[in-house]
Amino acid sequence: xxxxxxxxxxxxxxxxxxxxxxxxxxxxxxxxxxxxxxxxxxxxxxxxxxxxxxxxxxxxxxxxxxxxxxxxxxxxxxxxxxxxxxxxxxxxxxxxxxxxxxxxxxxxxxxxxxxxxxxxxxxxxxxxxxxxxxxxxxxxxxxxxxxxxxxxxxxxxxxxxxxxxxxxxxxxxxxxxxxxxxxxxxxxxxxxxxxxxxxxxxxxxxxxxxxxxxxxxxxxxxxxxxxxxxxx
Amino acid sequence: xxxxxxxxxxxxxxxxxxxxxxxxxxxxxxxxxxxxxxxxxxxxxxxxxxxxxxxxxxxxxxxxxxxxxxxxxxxxxxxxxxxxxxxxxxxxxxxxxxxxxxxxxxxxxxxxxxxxxxxxxxxxxxxxxxxxxxxxxxxxxxxxxxxxxxxxxxxxxxxxxxxxxxxxxxxxxxxxxxxxxxxxxxxxxxxxxxxxxxxxxxxxxxxxxxxxxxxxxxxxxxxxxxxxxxxxxxxxxxxxxxxxxxxxxxxxxxxxxxxxxxxxxxxxxxxxxxxxxxxxxxxxxxxxxxxxxxxxxxxxxxxxxxxxxxxxxxxxxxxxxxxxxxxxxxxxxxxxxxxxxxxxxxxxxxxxxxxxxxxxxxxxxxxxxxxxxxxxxxxxxxxxxxxxxxxxxxxxxxxxxxxxxxxxxxxxxxxxxxxxxxxxxxxxxxxxxxxxxxxxxxxxxxxxxxxxxxxxxxxxxxxxxxxxxxxxxxxxxxxxxxxxxxxxxxxxxxxxxxxxxxxxxxxxxxxxxxxxxxx
Numbered sequence: 001x002x003x004x005x006x007x008x009x010x011x012x013x014x015x016x017x018x019x020x021x022x023x024x025x026x027x028x029x030x031x032x033x034x035x036x037x038x039x040x041x042x043x044x045x046x047x048x049x050x051x052x053x054x055x056x057x058x059x060x061x062x063x064x065x066x067x068x069x070x071x072x073x074x075x076x077x078x079x080x081x082x083x084x085x086x087x088x089x090x091x092x093x094x095x096x097x098x099x100x101x102x103x104x105x106x107x108x109x110x111x112x113x114x115x116x117x118x119x120x121x122x123x124x125x126x127x128x129x130x131x132x133x134x135x136x137x138x139x140x141x142x143x144x145x146x147x148x149x150x151x152x153x154x155x156x157x158x159x160x161x162x163x164x165x166x167x168x169x170x171x172x173x174x175x176x177x178x179x180x181x182x183x184x185x186x187x188x189x190x191x192x193x194x195x196x197x198x199x200x201x202x203x204x205x206x207x208x209x210x211x212x213x214x215x216x217x218x219x220x221x222x223x224x225x226x227x228x229x230x231x232x
Numbered sequence: 233x234x235x236x237x238x239x240x241x242x243x244x245x246x247x248x249x250x251x252x253x254x255x256x257x258x259x260x261x262x263x264x265x266x267x268x269x270x271x272x273x274x275x276x277x278x279x280x281x282x283x284x285x286x287x288x289x290x291x292x293x294x295x296x297x298x299x300x301x302x303x304x305x306x307x308x309x310x311x312x313x314x315x316x317x318x319x320x321x322x323x324x325x326x327x328x329x330x331x332x333x334x335x336x337x338x339x340x341x342x343x344x345x346x347x348x349x350x351x352x353x354x355x356x357x358x359x360x361x362x363x364x365x366x367x368x369x370x371x372x373x374x375x376x377x378x379x380x381x382x383x384x385x386x387x388x389x390x391x392x393x394x395x396x397x398x399x400x401x402x403x404x405x406x407x408x409x410x411x412x413x414x415x416x417x418x419x420x421x422x423x424x425x426x427x428x429x430x431x432x433x434x435x436x437x438x439x440x441x442x443x444x445x446x447x448x449x450x451x452x453x454x455x456x457x458x459x460x461x462x463x464x465x466x467x468x469x470x471x472x473x474x475x476x477x478x479x480x481x482x483x484x485x486x487x488x489x490x491x492x493x494x495x496x497x498x499x500x501x502x503x504x505x506x507x508x509x510x511x512x513x514x515x516x517x518x519x520x521x522x523x524x525x526x527x528x529x530x531x532x533x534x535x536x537x538x539x540x541x542x543x544x545x546x547x548x549x550x551x552x553x554x555x556x557x558x559x560x561x562x563x564x565x566x567x568x569x570x571x572x573x574x575x576x577x578x579x580x581x582x583x584x585x586x587x588x589x590x591x592x593x594x595x596x597x598x599x600x601x602x603x604x605x606x607x608x609x610x611x612x613x614x615x616x617x618x619x620x621x622x623x624x625x626x627x628x629x630x631x632x633x634x635x636x637x638x639x640x641x642x643x644x645x646x647x648x649x650x651x652x653x654x655x656x657x658x659x660x661x662x663x664x665x666x667x668x669x670x671x672x673x674x675x676x677x678x679x680x681x682x683x684x685x686x687x688x689x690x691x692x693x694x695x696x697x698x699x700x701x702x703x704x705x706x707x708x709x710x711x712x713x714x715x716x717x718x719x720x721x722x723x724x725x726x727x728x729x730x731x732x733x734x735x736x737x738x739x740x741x742x743x744x745x746x747x748x749x750x751x
Contacts, residue, residue, distance in 0.1 A: 014335040016342075056335045075337070075678075132334065163331070183324070 009049060014056030015073065021049045026061065026093060043071065044093045053112040055079060055130070055161070060117050061093060066106020068119060069093040078144035079115055081129035098146045099127065113161035113214055116142065124155035124171055138166060138179050140195070151176060151196055160214035167219050168196075173208040175199050175221065183217040246418035247364070247377050250411070254358035255309055257407050261351060262306035265290075265298055289400060290351060292344035293328075301325060301352060308359045315363050322359065325352040333395060346396040353392035354404060357385055357411070377418055383521055386415060387543075390523035393584050394541060409586070412518070416587075419518045446511045448552060448652070448742035449632075455720070456656045456694060456740065462719040462727070464491040474600040477645075477730070486606035489659050489717055489733060492597070492726045501591035501651050502724060507744050508652045510548055516587055520545025524584075527575045531636040533683060536572075547574060552632050552742055575635040578747075581628035589626075595647050595726065598624040598750040602645045602731070609662030609732035610670075611682065615643045618751060625749040637737040639668065639684035644749035646729040650721045653743035658688060658718040662732035667710035686711050688736040721745075 007020035007027075018029040020040075024047060027040040034040065048064035058072025058079035070080040074090035081096045088094040099107055105122030112118070116130035116138050127146040131137055141147050149156075155171040165179030165186060177186040178196045187199040203209070207225030214220075268291055291298055304321055307313045329349035333341055364381055377385075389408060392399075399405045468476065477487040501507040514520045522544045529537035542550075551574030582589035605612035625644065629635075633653075639660070648657075660668060671680035689695035690704045691711060705712050720740065721727050729735055731751065 014331060056331065073335075182320075 009052040011052045011054035011059055013054040013059065013072070017054075017059075019043070019052060019054065019059050021046070021052050021061070026052075043091070046093055051110055053110055053117070055112040055114055055117060056163075057115070058112070058117070059093075060110050060112050062107060062110045062119075066108065066122070068096040068099045068107050068110060070096055070117070076115060076130075076132055078129065078131045078142075079117065081117065081144060081146050096146065102127075109158060111159050111161045111214065113166075113216075114138070114163040116161050116166065118159040118161050118166060118168075119146070120156050120159050124157065126156040126159055126168055128161075128166070138164065149196075157210070158212050160212045160219065162214035162219065163216045165214065165217070165219070167212050167214055169209055169212045169221075173210070175201065175209055175212070177219075180217070185214070185217045185219050187219060246414055246421065250361050250377075250414055250418070251364075253407065253411060253414070254361045257403070258305045258309035258355060258358045258362075260403055261355065262302050262309060265302035265305065269295070269298060269302060289343040290347040292342065293348050297325065297328065297348065301348070301355065304352075304359075305355045308355055308362060311362065315359065318359055319356065322352050322356040326356070330395070343400060347400050349396040350392050350399045350404060351401075353388050353396075354399075354407060357388045360385060360388070382415065382419065382518070383543075386412075386518050386521040387523055390584070391541065394523060394525055398583065416518050419521070420515070423515075423519070446509050448508060448510065450741065456738070458656075458718050458720055460715070460717045462489050462491050462659075462717045464493055464725075467492060467494045470596050470600060473597050473728075477600065477602050477728075484608065484663065485661055486608070486732075487603060487728075487730045488661075489719075489730065490728045491719060491721065492728065494724065495595060495597075495726045496592075496649050496651070496724060499592050499651070505591045507591065510553070514545065514548070516585065517544040520548065522585060524576050524581065525579055526551070527577050528572050530573055531638045531687075533638045533680075533685075533687075547576060550574065552630075573632065573635055575629075575631035577629055577631065577635070577637070578627045580626055581630075582626050592649070592651070592746055594624055594626075594748060595649065597647055597726075597728070598748045602751065605731045606662050608665075609641070610665050611641060611643070611732060612662070615731055618643055621749070621751055627747045627749075629743070629745040629747065631739055631743060633739055633741050633743070635739045635743070636689065637735075639686055639688050639734050639736040641682050641732055641734050642729070642749065643682075643731065644751050645731045646727075647748040647750070648721070648727045648729060648737075649746045649748070650723055650725050650727070651744045651746060653723060653739060653741040655721045655743055655745065656718065656738045656740055657721055657727060658692070658716050658736045659729065660714055660716045660734040662734075664714045664716075664734070667714040668734055669708050669711065684734060689738065694738075 007022045009021040010018065012018050012032075016031045018032065018035045020027050020029070020035075025045050026043050026049070028043045029035040029040050046061055046063065046069055049061045050064050051062040053060050057076050058070060061069045063069070068081075070082060071091055071093045072079055074084065077084050077090065080090060080094075081098065082088065082094055084090045099119060102121050102125065104125040107119045108122050109120040110117065114130075115132040115135065116128060118126060118128045120126055126149040128139060128142060128149060129144060129146040131142045131144070139149065149168070151168075151170075154174070156168055157171045157173075158169040160167050162179070162185055165177065165181065167186075168176045170176070175187070175198065176196045177188070177199050178193050179186070180192055181188060181190045182192070186193060187201060188197070190197075201209070201221065203223055203225070205226075207223050209221045210224045211222035212219065213222070268288065290301075300321065304318055304325075307318060326349060329345045329352065332345035333349075336342070360381065364377065389412060393408065399408060473492075476490060480487045496502060506512050520543055523541050524544050524547055525539060525541050526547055527537065527539055531537065582592075605615040609615070621644070639658075641662075669685040671683050671685050673679050673681070686708045687695070687704065690700055691708065693701055696704070719727065
């Protein structure tokens with residue numbers, strides 16, 4: 001891929017659409033080819049975007065003051081987590097009002113994959129929304145309205161959404177997983193998990209998980225602590 | 233790895249031939265993909281060059297996917313590595329392609345993902361066929377392929393045909409056609425070899441519901457009143473029909489609907505290859521194993537409407553023979569709960585099962601030069617822009633009594649041929665469009681401008697309570713006095729529906745129709 005784009009943030013959706021955030025504006029490209037030939041459409045100005053993610057058909061942007069903006073394919077309205085009407089069309093970035101003024105503060109982290117998106121608040125609550133008709137729900141209650149995830153009151157540090165699995169990291173550095181596991185992405189040998197389950201990884205003494213990332217059917221964890229050669 | 237090493241000198245039976253064909257197919261595919269990969273070895277994102285070679289589009293899936301498919305195909309051919317893992321990886325590839333069918337609007341799915349779905353399905357088919365334990369010479373019931381394996385093999389190819397369409401690559405197209413023919417032969421041989429069994433064991437279809445014979449259920453009592461009958465004419469000549477279309481009674485109206493009698497008398501489907509016999513249709517579908525896409529629910533404008541892909545046999549058994557309208561009162565207790573209507577609607581069954589295509593013929597009327605869309609149709613500008621079709625568009629419409637196509641218009645002139653059963657059809661001229669409450673672009677971005685918001689069944693008093701009928705008249709006041717024509721299209725008749733005419737279609741019995749769109 002050419003590197004002459006000066007984009008601050010870029011996200012690629014499953015339908016080949018690409019959005020970049022450059023100098024305070026969001027530019028959308030219809031395909032990889034359009035991106036390489038810089039054939040873009042400006043879809044809106046959005047101040048201080050600090051994170052930009054995409055799933056199969058929708059985009060989600062997070063601003064520095066914790067606002068979440070979504071847009072994408074009208075056929076999968078649930079992925080937008082907000083009302084769709086003439087004033088807030090599906091294809092233009094629009095604020096997810098349900099995620100404003102939450103009891104646990106503004107959103108600080110977003111992640112998206114498949115047909116779901118997740119967000120973590122400043123005081124460690126986890127919200128998810130999305131879903132596609134005909135597909136089994138990734139988590140119970142998943143819909144077009146963001147819902148909080150409650151795992152016995154645990155606080156969340158990080159979240160990552162893959163194509164059909166989701167992982168969440170608690171402030172106590174426990175890893176919880178849910179969804180499809182047929183390619184090993186849950187870190188267990190289970191083919192599928194309908195409900196959240198904790199997975200204990202053998203990290204070695206004194207090491208702990210501090211970040212997570214999900215790819216298409218993969219999961220990565222960031223581990224902090226003594227290195228593998230360090231025998232202390 | 234030479235393909236030659238697997239040549240079986242004397243191909244005595246179908247299953248041997250099948251294995252041979254699969255070995256050749258996987259060898260050919262892996263060589264081609266390897267060739268492409270070498271040509272493009274410097275590029276991770278393959279160049280867009282669809283003109284070169286006819287398998288090229290699959291390269292646009294990207295190098296990792298092409299390489300994986302190449303390896304899987306080559307290992308299927310050489311029978312090396314773990315068979316189970318190979319099947320799982322092939323499923324992963326099919327899944328990647330399937331995801332793209334959802335991510336894009338159906339018409340925009342890039343050709344490469346259709347190709348991937350097709351080619352990965354063919355390799356999976358080959359892997360299963362090659363790894364099947366073979367019984368040379370054939371055990372009595374087995375003949376090398378068990379019924380379960382046959383189910384699985386047919387389903388893989390049909391899913392690919394329904395989801396991805398006809399294969400892009402010529403070799404794959406030939407492979408599909410010949411393989412399905414071979415499976416049909418294998419099935420026919422199995423049927424023959426088991427024909428010494430008692431009839432009751434073989435004729436499962438005939439014995440499923442209420443001990444019926446080899447016929448569809450009859451619903452003689454079900455009639456709807458026809459109030460503004462469409463004229464009937466006995467098989468008009470090509471010239472006469474063309475003259476009829478071009479010289480309408482009223483220039484403000486344009487050509488009007490017309491019923492043509494005895495126009496399909498010579499179709500094999502109405503004679504020696506009888507579509508009104510379930511057993512004949514089963515024999516043409518590899519013992520009912522072929523898959524068909526069906527619509528479930530009352531009408532595509534209703535809530536709870538859905539689509540699914542099921543075997544032809546299940547469709548016949550669960551929706552045609554067990555349809556609630558067709559169950560005799562004494563058998564009501566046996567009927568499963570929550571019966572919904574199932575309708576094999578608007579599907580090009582004849583591209584999928586070419587042998588059924590030979591049972592019918594395109595009416596000559598479709599090769600006339602019809603007038604352009606009438607100026608009174610609000611959709612005329614849109615319809616006029618459609619390119620002239622090289623061949624008429626064929627669709628099959630097969631279902632139980634009481635399937636409903638809500639009031640809508642089509643972008644082409646239509647000859648609707650009624651092969652089996654009867655249908656009520658009501659039509660409104662294009663100039664009445666303003667009274668018919670066309671829907672617009674709806675939630676989810678679906679354009680429903682060709683469909684009316686009126687439920688004609690309720691408006692006409694066929695369905696619903698008196699209160700609901702009253703509400704329909706109040707909600708759609710203009711439609712109450714809109715002039716229309718209607719008919720009960722009888723078995724063996726054809727209905728000409730001019731482009732832009734609104735039509736509501738409702739089956740009065742088990743019904744099998746074929747529509748021919750032309751312009």
